[in-house]
Amino acid sequence: MDGAEKLSQDLDILKAMVEELANYLDSDVLYWPMYKASYPQMTLGGYFMRQHRLQHLSYLLADADQSALEQYVNQFKEMTFDKKAQLMKKGLRELEARANQWDQHLREYWDSEVIEKEFYKTDAEIRTMISDLIFELEVDLSQVDKSLLIKIDSLDHELKANWQDGDFIWPEEWIPAYGKDDYWWLYGIPRVASSN
DSSP, X not given: OOHHHHHHHHHHHHHHHHHHHHHHHHSSOSSXXXXXXXXXXXXXXHHHHHHHHHHHTGGGSOHHHHHHHHHHHHHHHXXXXXXXXXXXXXXXXXXXXXXXXXXXXXXXXXXXXXXXXXXXXXXXXXXXXXXXXXXXXXXXXXXXXXXXXXXXXXXXXXXXXXXXXXXXXXXXXXXGGSOTTTOGGGEEEEOOGGGO
């Protein structure tokens, strides 16, 4: 599947997430099962990651799909307009869960003899969701648990110390959505500690 096809799939998933949004926000569940088994679980991080790249790469979509994207994004805004506290609470819970998940994946890398690029391409979504959650929720970092911010910083520092610069790991068509300065973890691969 090329970048444009994956983007089209992202649009279908985004639509499904908007349809599930009201129930998701009213629940205590962080990872909401979707009605299609092939879809990922609904989370705000998953939604924001897809929204980010769809909006930045909308020119790759057909005209009808561009209109649909605008409609879904507007629906999301309308549905969350008076639910900012709920949105922030759930978003911060996910931010902590994603940081722990990212930590666990990095531990596995450092314990490995070989790091498979294909696995990393999928795992890198977690770090991307962390970034997109902070940005899209307009998180006031002064209100985030300092230990969580320190943890994310520490994980970034550790990854940079064990990093092999390289090509963009996702479809080439997506590069305009992911500048290297802001999304550096998408340009290369971790290297195992023994190869330092």
